[in-house]
Amino acid sequence: MSVELKIPVIGESVTEVTLSSWLKKDGDYVAEGEAVCEIESDKASMELPAPSAGVLKIMAEAGSELKIGAKIGELDTSAAKPAAGAAKAEAPKAEAAPAPAQAAVSSGKEVNVPSPAARKILDEKGVNSTDVKGSGKDGRITKEDAMNAQASAPKAEAKPAAAAAPRAAAAPGSRGVRPEKMTRLRKTIAAKLVEAKNTTAMLTTFNEVDMSALMELRKKYKEQFTKKHGVGLGFMSLFTKAVTVALKDWPAVNAQINGDEIIFHDYADVGIAVSTPKGLVVPVVRNAESLSLAEIEKEILALATKARDGKITIEEMQGGTFSITNGGVFGSMLSTPILNIPQSAILGMHNIIERPVAVNGQVVIRPMMYLALSYDHRIIDGRESVSFLKQVKELLEDPSRLLLDV
Structure with a gap:
């Protein structure tokens, strides 16, 4: 059995929203009430909770402009919740082929995992999460950490330019531009x-x-x-x-x-x-x-x-x-x-x-x-x-x- 995931009625005057980002991936198992995506209206942004527990099937891309009531995904409620043992069984695979963040940890470089909201802010700024020190639990990057990381963003952008051009070209007066869609x-x-x-x-x-x-x-x-x-x-x-x-x-x-x-x-x-x-x-x-x-x-x-x-x-x-x-x-x-x-x-x-x-x-x-x-x-x-x-x-x-x- 599947349950439809739709854009809810937000306010009397709101007829269209933007699907800002998915907080879960396609195929993820989500619990009832757990936030699955973030939507933005004319006046505010909000997280959309899962109406039921199940496996998520994503049917709309992040950044899409959607009408109220539009279907954006489904939840397969018949799918069983992954057992703890199954998660352990997959652990060796993760060790055999570590993700970039895991590989960095094993090499001795400190890596912090951002929250969904923090990741979105870092992506918008073009800041690598490995360059941000997290203040949350177990070094997790919080939304505030991501907001304060703005000053370091230019450094991350300056590296490719320095590598691609002679040293003399990196003088003051850079003419770089960065288009950014208005929210x-x-x-x-x-x-x-x-x-x-x-x-x-x-x-x-x-x-x-x-x-x-x-x-x-x-x-x-x-x-x-x-x-x-x-x-x-x-x-x-x-x-x-x-x-x-x-x-x-x-x-x-x-x-x-x-x-x-x-x-x-x-x-x-x-x-x-x-x-x-x-x-x-x-x-x-x-x-x-x-x-x-x-x-x-x-x-x-x-x-x-x-x-x-x-x-x-x-x-x-x-x-x-x-x-x-x-x-x-x-x-x-x-x-x-x-x-x-x-x-x-x-x-x-x-x-x-x-x-x-x-x-x-x-x-x-x-x-x-x-x-x-x-x-x-x-x-x-x-x-x-x-x-x-x-x-x-x-x-x-x-x-x-x-x-x-x-």
Whole structure:
């Protein structure tokens, strides 16, 4: 008896996916629930589990563009699970004709076996797994190891060039090119950004915030906060809380255009931009206005972890009313963030730099951050945008107001 392996329904708007890679080989025996392949939709990637135990028959190639419901393989459920004795019986064959990795081990060279996700990343970068030191159990190469191996990739590519050309040709100024197919997620991000630029009257207003009080508050209570709540106190929860307070007073910033109507929201579902190996995703913290700082921190941590591991669902990224992006973690001093449509506004955070500022007639050094609010001028006027950003600034410079709701 065989069980069909099909592309499942992922979300309401998803009609096509990419079969990124097979995690099992044709003829492999897989257990029920074991991941057999990885598929990528417009917004996220996910592993497809085996619906039953059996021997896998692959019927679609990795890299294929497939419709929802497309058949990609079969599982022969009548096939018996290989016995432990059979595996032992095959061991001498493996020793007689060792695989490249085994041969390298026997010759004394350290070889690490990558996880399926790590292997995919290494293949995309053109990095040999033998050049990567694994930090996982028994030296296994983890996904993080593969991501950090990027710096060594050019060395692996430089060897053939050096061997094929005279030494003089290896001078600085190499003109090599490396075409790489855009992932489905990257193509979707590109299309959304262009749509936002072409369909909205986007404008950006700026302000700066003195982070002294916020940094002092965090420094004073960081250890107690972590001990009590089991999660660190970061700036993102404080910014999120300040935003939700200001959105109540300036509801247009939390609104959206739907045809010839403006939809106002009496809640704040705040999207938090997260950078992942495959691109930028924006998971949503639901009803952030009613959550405590600790609850916001826990939700952000959980969503960010799922996003970076490729486990985020489409539902967790839909329906936001406002977004926050933090380019400061990468060293950005100032930027104009692009709207996450259909939302009408997005707040950009930047890095904290000590600068001389005038305070009460005196020049003092303070940790300062530039804030940028991009907004759709079709429904948000200058009064609303500037006043909203000014209120966020004032709440952050006097964080006690967040607790007193004044």
